[in-house]
Amino acid sequence: MTHPLLSLEDLCVGFTRYAGLGRERPVPVVAFLSLDLARGEILSVVGASGSGKSLLAQAVLGILPGNATVTGGIRYDGETLDKRRLRMVRGTEISYIPQSVNNLDPLMTVGRQVRIGLDPETAHDRQRALFSRYGLADEVANRYPFQLSGGMLRRVLFATSVRDGVRLVIADEPTPGLHADAAAEILNHLAELAAHGASVLLITHDIRAATSISKRIAVMDAGRLLTVEDAADFSGDGNRLRHPFARALWRALPQNRFATEGHGAWH
Amino acid sequence: MALTAMNLAFTHPGREPLYRAANLRIEPGKVVGLTGPSGSGKSTLGALIAGDLHPRSGEIRVDGLPRPRRGPRPVQLVHQHPEHAVNPRWRMRAVLEESHRVTPETLQKVGIRHEWLDRRPEELSGGELQRFCIARALHPDTRYIVADEMTTMFDSITQARIWHMFLDIVRERPIGLLVISHEQSLLDRVCEEQITVDSLRS
Secondary structure, eight states, rough: EEESSSEEEEEEEEEEOOHHHTTTTEEEEEEEEEEEEETTOOEEEOOOOSSSHHHHHHHHHTTOOOTEEEEEEEETEEEEEEEHHHHHBBTTTTEEESSOOOGGTSSHHHHHHHHHHHHHHHHHHHHHHHHHHHHHGGGGGGGGGSSSSSSHHHHHHHHHHHHHOOOOOESOOOTTOHEEEEEEEHHHHHHHHHHOOOOOOOOSSOHHHHHHHHEEEEEEETEEEEEEEGGGGSSSSSTTTTSSSHHHHTTSTTTOOOOOOSSSSOO | OEEEEEEEEEOOTTSEEEEEEEOOOETTHHHEEEOOOTTTTTTHHHHHHHSOOOOSSEEETTTTTTOSSSSSSSSEEEEEEEGGGGGGTTTTHHHHHHHOOOOHHHHHTTTTOGGGGSSSSSSSSSHHHHHHHHHHHHHTOOOOOOEEEETTOOOOHHHHHHHHHHHHHHHTTOOOOEEOOSOOOOOOOHEEEEHHHHHHOO
16 A cells, blocks of 8 residues: 555644743644645645644645744655755645745746746746646736736746646645636646646635545644545535534535534534 | 716726726615626726726716715725735724724624724734724715625635625615625625626727
8 A cells, every 4th residue: 555645643833922021822723633645636625714724734845934833743755754855845846836926026027937946948948838838828927926817826826836746736725816717727737737646735715616626625623624524525505514614614605505604613 | 876987998007998988887785796707807997986096087976976085985995805904003993993983883793893903903814804894994974885805715604704794784774885706606696786897898
């Protein structure tokens, strides 16, 4: 049996906050989270904003703010993902598609941003190839981020993030604010990467995006992993969903009941 | 009585004209949806209607009158990212009072807890912060509100809660609403009427 590509074991993330009078107070934000991601699998993590799902991604990538503490195990391809190993694989084997288009440099043309980190000899050709793969016209390369629509910026983020030989893609909220067609296109790109053998961790609050491309959906609330559900069970009235919070999320969708029941602590 | 836009024309600098002669009408208490692909000009229209952008030509009237040049704007805008719409250094009480003295009844209806008033924006969740932006937009002189992707960043439960609350208030006052969203199912759920950006651009 092959081991999972990414394996989290009892992952905890906490922040120390200043509590006045020289005291510091630890605030736990992700608690005892265990999760496996298989090779070629697309696993979605859904939950409210503030549920800790983005922190989960940042913990794996080692990009949490300085006042964060991480305990528990993160294994990548069978080995512990420590700082040294992370430096080797981050940006090459592990790609991160960040949540906010504010991660782009507003003062640099998007073409130049996509060429960062590419071999200077071939950077222009590679950038043009990436643009065509993500449906961006050649002349877009000379524009600045503020001159592009939200959908185009998302595609630029893909082009800056995903490199040949990628094995793990972590996408943090890649679809909000996008029209159905544009969102479907972004999800297709993720599915394509998975079809080529990469594993994808999709972090989203959009249940429909999650169910459209993944088989398993991890549901988080208030820093805890509540349940891992089958995507197929997000259907009808959601009666087959095991966890009440998963049912509440499903039933609150405008195309379902638009229901407001279900509040706070489910754990 | 209605919010009317007549023959609005607008062009982003250095681009093709976006709107040449757009017309729009929203009555008090009515919920009108605006749909279109990303980048098609939905938010630009919302900003024109609310007075954040100025049309090159054309006219916007609020209940028959031109919009006032000073004082509270009768057409308010609620944005997608509440954290970008409030002063990060102010406490929430000051954020509200910048608009007006929001009554306890409104606070209760909008679902703002009293203890949140002494917090700063970073100490509230996006959904909680958006409730403040809604309360702030509900100035006594407000007649119409543009809700531009107001709940796009939130989970489905938070979205449903905010909309139920918001629709109750705007129907009661009554305030006319222009709802901008990429999410067809949300527009189908909350709007009585829907228009496409394409129909305004032709």
